[in-house]
Amino acid sequence: MTEYGRGRGPEPWHPEDPLYGDQGWTGHQTQQGQAPYGGAPQQEYPQEPQQQYQQQYPQQQYAEHPQQAYPQQQYPEYQQPQQYAEQQPAYAPQQHQQHQQHQQHQQQHQQPVYDTEGWDTGQVPYMAAVQADPYVGAEPYAQQPVPGYPGEAPDLYATAEAYPPPRPPGQRHLEPEPVEQEEEEAESGFLAGGGGRDGDDDGGDPAGGGRRGGRSKGGKAKQRSGAACLIATLVIVGVLGGGGYYGYTYIKARFGAPEDYAGEGTGESIDVEIPKGSGLLQMGVILKKAGVVASAQAFADAAAKLPPGKAIQAGVYPLKKKMSAAAVVEVMSDPSKLNVVTVAEGKRNAEVYKLIDAKLGKPEGTTNEIARREAKNMGLPAWAANPKAIDPLEGFLYPARYDLSSDTTPESLLKQMVKNATDKYGEMGIEAKAKELGLENPLQVVTVASLVNAEGKNHDDFRKMAEVVYNRLKKTNDVTNQKLEFDSTYNYIKGKSDINFSLKEARAFEHPYNTHNVKGLPPGPIGNPGADALNATLNPDHGGWMFFVSVDGDKTTFTKTYEEHQKLADEFLARQKQKNGG
Template sequence: MDPKLPDDQLKRLQEQRHEKRIVRKIVMYVGIAIIAIALIGSISSYFYISNALKPVDPDNKKAVKIELPIGSNIDTISQTLEDKGVIRNAKIFKYYTKFKNASGFQAGTYQIPPSMSIDDIIKSLKTGKVYRKADLQITIPEGLTLDQIGNIIAKNTDYTSKEFMKLVTNEKFIKEMKAKYPETVTKDINGKDIRYKLEGYLYPSTYDFFTKKPTLEEIVEKMIAQTDAIVRSYEPQLKELGMTPHEFLTFASLLEREATAQTDRETIASVFNNRIEQGMPLQTDPTVLYALGEHKDRVLYKDLEVKNPYNTYLNKGLPPGPIANAGRASLDATVDPAKTKYLYFVADKDGNNHFAETYSEHQNNVAKYIKSQK
């Protein structure tokens, strides 16, 4: 302190220094308060989240039936689990699944007790494990036509294949399916040359039913609902390709009936695309068999002349509709075909396909793998 300063200046200087000390104290106290509040908030949030991730009732082993419909998203699943009382907080569950990078939850019926941990619930939903044994299970393989699916239904239920075909060709039922699944079952199935409107729309999979005798409508709709969910998962690719769901299922059905391996599907898809681009008929034998309405081991030359909209030897482009149901491998190959210049392929007696870019190369393959092996 300068003793030479006048008393009034000295007094002001002392007041300023005092004010600065007070300001520094206020800032310090405010800072401490903010840190304390943040710390308390963090601790509170930690305990809140930790509590939300605990089982609802560790002592309650009684399972709760949870129905997760096909097409359910994480918001719907989380809210359903909270509403059923098997998790504490839907939002925390949703964010926790994202933190764990958990996805691919399976639709179905689950039996989940309130004592189950969050991680076990997530694991169950990812694997699609059903805790309740199904009263009826039906497996539909890939590459089947409606009449073949009808035979499987007849073997596994009390319904006849005739009753099945009557339902899947019933206009009222078809109209209901169009109304329920408008993005997949579109007006394209009404084409004048289509044999069966729902051909190719019953997805190949294993279906569980939890009543001893579900109605035939329930059985068929479950398969159509699965097709809807699968097709909608390809929406970005279909939009990019400019392909409708009906064209998608039709193209994939050809691959399903022609291919014997995953690589074949992708390569055959490229052949079909190359032929379409060059204005050539697809000339695929399975469409001839579908046109004939019968199952044969060999297609004869006379068969190729059958006058039918499904015969791709006589008609260019895709047939009017699917000729069978297609599985995931064929659907994938449809939207992601191989890049080739192939225009021809022929299968040998072992089912291996041999591809060619020119007709002369194709003739050599036919001579080598077909005629020489007769």
């Protein structure tokens, strides 16, 4: 290049050429603002049809200078413009001489036209003249002297080491570099069953040009191809089979009936605990994890068919492995099948002990013996100590349902019941309430509550019954002389629940718990009061009730005077005689 910019020399076309560009193919003239040869305007000629050039210059080969697309003799000899000569007189003779030599050199080397394909070279046809290249044979990228004419650029394609000449646009495709045979074999090694050169040397191939690796065309190559096909087939079959299996499983789970077992299950038993608040599907999940049902949905569907009011309760159920959903629902919908111990309100300890023995499979009397022996270790509060009590734990086996598990023991279950009772009494504040009610200690509060729970028929009777107890305990009571005369105390001693007994015998029977014989409260509770009886004991009716009687055995009638009570009592005795045939 010169200080005036690029001349009309050939454009480099190799991508690694620092002068790489594509201006030659866009039909551009010389760069804008750079007139060649001293600023003289270049004469332009219109493009002629492709057929004309092909006929005029047939089968001409590409020359070293791509600019010279037409024979040199068609153009007149280039004459240096007078303006240029006047501006640079010092160089005119030498430049003129070089110009003549350049024209002679160009005439000797007639340039053919490579326009056989009819593509646009981007150069203006019929250009004025082609300059001589003084740099032919020189290094293309070496330091070159300033050319004779301003704007003239060196020809970078004149030597064998230079970049190749440009190609027509339709032929500009990078040719792939030759790949050695062993690299091609390595790329196809998976299908061929090998990995490039494997060391098999079966001799050279005379026709193959000395292939490296010695791979034969048959034999082991065919074996490898067969093995590869077998492996590919197995992979495809595996993929299709796995997809089909999962597809079948999805469709069956989405649209088919849920999986279910048949029958009553195997001989292996298992205790399954259903937490409170569990829904049917959540229950099914728990049963599925335990191995009882085949699917949670099967159990949920079977349980949804239960009639209203027969919902499955939370608790521990003794079940078996691999039971049908219907069989599981049948067991769990029966409350008696629950693996639990339920302490009802007012139930005595003797009954609770028998129930525990039955549920835990212990010999009768086991729990009773443990309760009496380990009473001090059960967690009773300090105010509950009572050496006169028939059963130290009476009144402390709090009414509730207790779920049993495989590791439940009589001792652990009794401790849980005592803890519940102690916690409940503490929440209700019976220690502070005892003195307000005129009682000696909190244990007497529990005792009154046990009497209320035993004599009352329903929850509506409890507050009136508590009022009767407090009124009879008063020192001003001259009707019963501070005797409670409750039949429940006599039955407690006898271990019965019989209302048809001889009053005369009851009054003659001496025992600290017999309120027909002694004044005041018994030494301890006669049962385990529930929350309603406890609340009624702490909040009596204050209606002045002194007597009560149940005429029909269901409804309790309360009275304030003895006369009213006696009248009702006579009606009750007459009914009892008629009932017994007397």
